[in-house]
Amino acid sequence: MPGKKDFVVTPYEVKGRIDYERLREQFGTQPVTPELLSKLRHMAGGELPPALARGIYYSHRDLPALLDGYANGRPFFLYSGRGPSGPLHTSHLLQFQLCQWFQQRLGVPMYIQITDDEKFWSSKTGIAREETAHWGVENLIDILALGFDPKRTFTFFDSRSIGALYPLAIRVARKVTYSTVKAVFGFDPSTNIGLVFYTALQTVPAFWPSWAEGRAVPCLIPCGIDQDPHFRISRDIAEGLGFPKPALLHSQMVPGLLGESVMSTTGDRSDNALFLNDPPATVERKVRNAFTGGRATVEEQRRLGAVPEVCSIWALWRTQFARTEAEFVEVTEGCRSGRLLCGECKSRLLERVQAFYRSHAEAREKTKEWAESTIVTAAPKPL
Amino acid sequence: MPGKKDFVVTPYEVKGRIDYERLREQFGTQPVTPELLSKLRHMAGGELPPALARGIYYSHRDLPALLDGYANGRPFFLYSGRGPSGPLHTSHLLQFQLCQWFQQRLGVPMYIQITDDEKFWSSKTGIAREETAHWGVENLIDILALGFDPKRTFTFFDSRSIGALYPLAIRVARKVTYSTVKAVFGFDPSTNIGLVFYTALQTVPAFWPSWAEGRAVPCLIPCGIDQDPHFRISRDIAEGLGFPKPALLHSQMVPGLLGESVMSTTGDRSDNALFLNDPPATVERKVRNAFTGGRATVEEQRRLGAVPEVCSIWALWRTQFARTEAEFVEVTEGCRSGRLLCGECKSRLLERVQAFYRSHAEAREKTKEWAESTIVTAAPKPL
Numbered sequence: 164m165p166g167k168k169d170f171v172v173t174p175y176e177v178k179g180r181i182d183y184e185r186l187r188e189q190f191g192t193q194p195v196t197p198e199l200l201s202k203l204r205h206m207a208g209g210e211l212p213p214a215l216a217r218g219i220y221y222s223h224r225d226l227p228a229l230l231d232g233y234a235n236g237r238p239f240f241l242y243s244g245r246g247p248s249g250p251l252h253t254s255h256l257l258q259f260q261l262c263q264w265f266q267q268r269l270g271v272p273m274y275i276q277i278t279d280d281e282k283f284w285s286s287k288t289g290i291a292r293e294e295t296a297h298w299g300v301e302n303l304i305d306i307l308a309l310g311f312d313p314k315r316t317f318t319f320f321d322s323r324s325i326g327a328l329y330p331l332a333i334r335v336a337r338k339v340t341y342s343t344v345k346a347v348f349g350f351d352p353s354t355n356i357g358l359v360f361y362t363a364l365q366t367v368p369a370f371w372p373s374w375a376e377g378r379a380v381p382c383l384i385p386c387g388i389d390q391d392p393h394f395r396i397s398r399d400i401a402e403g404l405g406f407p408k409p410a411l412l413h414s415q416m417v418p419g420l421l422g423e424s425v426m427s428t429t430g431d432r433s434d435n436a437l438f439l440n441d442p443p444a445t446v447e448r449k450v451r452n453a454f455t456g457g458r459a460t461v462e463e464q465r466r467l468g469a470v471p472e473v474c475s476i477w478a479l480w481r482t483q484f485a486r487t488e489a490e491f492v493e494v495t496e497g498c499r500s501g502r503l504l505c506g507e508c509k510s511r512l513l514e515r516v517q518a519f520y521r522s523h524a525e526a527r528e529k530t531k532e533w534a535e536s537t538i539v540t541a542a543p544k545p546l
Numbered sequence: 547m548p549g550k551k552d553f554v555v556t557p558y559e560v561k562g563r564i565d566y567e568r569l570r571e572q573f574g575t576q577p578v579t580p581e582l583l584s585k586l587r588h589m590a591g592g593e594l595p596p597a598l599a600r601g602i603y604y605s606h607r608d609l610p611a612l613l614d615g616y617a618n619g620r621p622f623f624l625y626s627g628r629g630p631s632g633p634l635h636t637s638h639l640l641q642f643q644l645c646q647w648f649q650q651r652l653g654v655p656m657y658i659q660i661t662d663d664e665k666f667w668s669s670k671t672g673i674a675r676e677e678t679a680h681w682g683v684e685n686l687i688d689i690l691a692l693g694f695d696p697k698r699t700f701t702f703f704d705s706r707s708i709g710a711l712y713p714l715a716i717r718v719a720r721k722v723t724y725s726t727v728k729a730v731f732g733f734d735p736s737t738n739i740g741l742v743f744y745t746a747l748q749t750v751p752a753f754w755p756s757w758a759e760g761r762a763v764p765c766l767i768p769c770g771i772d773q774d775p776h777f778r779i780s781r782d783i784a785e786g787l788g789f790p791k792p793a794l795l796h797s798q799m800v801p802g803l804l805g806e807s808v809m810s811t812t813g814d815r816s817d818n819a820l821f822l823n824d825p826p827a828t829v830e831r832k833v834r835n836a837f838t839g840g841r842a843t844v845e846e847q848r849r850l851g852a853v854p855e856v857c858s859i860w861a862l863w864r865t866q867f868a869r870t871e872a873e874f875v876e877v878t879e880g881c882r883s884g885r886l887l888c889g890e891c892k893s894r895l896l897e898r899v900q901a902f903y904r905s906h907a908e909a910r911e912k913t914k915e916w917a918e919s920t921i922v923t924a925a926p927k928p929l
Contacts, residue, residue, distance in 0.1 A: 336740030
């Protein structure tokens, strides 16, 4: 039924089974086309990361102009962030893996925002400031351990970087009214004034390098499509402040292990996601119990095949864990044809996940030594 | 007509002829009684400053408890601030002169907030950030030049002190809702999110010493009665955050030279006030043209006397320029009896004002050297 609203996607709520194509049309963004992917593959030396190759990043705003600029000698920078309320789970890494790929292939700077203030303000469960500060550091280490270059990576850790952010935040906040944030985020009068203010700080990193360097430095923000409204505000006010509009590259959401549209663990749903600090036995239990697209009996599955599109395990292969396109096709075809049963598929994935956890833990140890040195604390200019 | 609302007093608007006693009752504050003044006089070694002795500071919240605490060995600190949109005029000095008196007599610390962010956010005329930053420094020098002790005086210059303020502002902002600031300040949806957030930063200095020292340090805020709503928010949330409620000491507003209730120069009314950077000829012109309580003719005035209560010149004698109570009584009686005519009274006041300007300019030169050293830039703790 066209126009029927059977799902909700806002920065603070995702509900229902999402029709991503319809969502893209509602938001008025551009599709990621084969031509655009081919241009990207060429720029990056012949390869694409899984999430781009497999259509997870499916929508954008102004990406072609940004890439053309890069090709013509105008480098851009990447910006992404994390609201630290607990340990990361694997799907939180999606946007950072893409950023790391861009940085490695194109040599561009990366700016990470850790929003320990916003998570305190937005928490409905009354999370303590000590917790958001603690998880901020832990999450940052996990992100950097994906292979970011310490020399080209800069962190705005809100409570500690406020001196660097605030002079620009003052200018940004002057341009945004309460009625705008009310409409975009669905705030009501009981919203605290920290959260009302917050979008100003979330916008600052998109303009910060241009401000610091005194020239237009284009910005690319890879994010879940649910975060698009946040950055629509940034785009709306950019030119009035003399900065380029940030380009956006939007991903679909990674489905949860319990069969929901999003790997969210709000409420009591910790089994919906694989946390990076889950011990091996927990990871195994969660994968074994995960919702799949399998049939009621082995016999039926051999005969009819399973349905990867609804399977949370297939989603993990697709978004992050199939290393090559050949492997991804093999798993997908095995599933659809009935050759690969769910138990075996889970065992194979589990091996891959555990290997990732081991190598990530190792990288994490080394990253700890320099993670905090990426935190920016000083403003480049007073005004 | 009791209950008739013929004046308006909010932090962003003062209109009509103010009935201060009725306003105090509306706000629910306590009167400054002769007993309280006598206690203060005793504590301070026998004297009171003009603004206390002459009833300008006429209302308070919780002042007796704060003074009793001081008498029992529990020192408090003073907090006052300035929104820097242009040069100070003489009535801006009122609250700081009182603070300086308290500091000198009781040896207590003074915290000054310079709100260069808030003035940018609240400006209806589109003041530039460069201007609020510039006037912030100029205003600070003027304030400190009143005789503050560099060793006991600390400045939060918002854009430069945000690193010191923000960790506590995060906690404060979580406690204040949009509906509260809407009700208190009369904001509407077109208000920018900086101004919505601002009251959090204005509250922080009232708690900052307690937070920094990890023990309850009482706070006294001398301010115009129009600013009471701001600090009612601070008082409401204090105990929930583990800090003592700040005590308040409220002044009446200084009438303007043009005969209005307030020495405000909003709009095109620069002749309503004596700016500290007015050259001597301008000061003279403004005083000569000032609205008085005199009669239509000299003859009539000799016969009937003049009316000090409506006179802007008398208000200057009363609030700041009569040095002793004897002088104040002499001027007042001279006016009322018809002995002192307006021209002569203005000449006498002018001499006093010009002498103040000369000594202030001298003190200012010396203060310039150390004013910026009072600015606090680091937080005492991370959370």
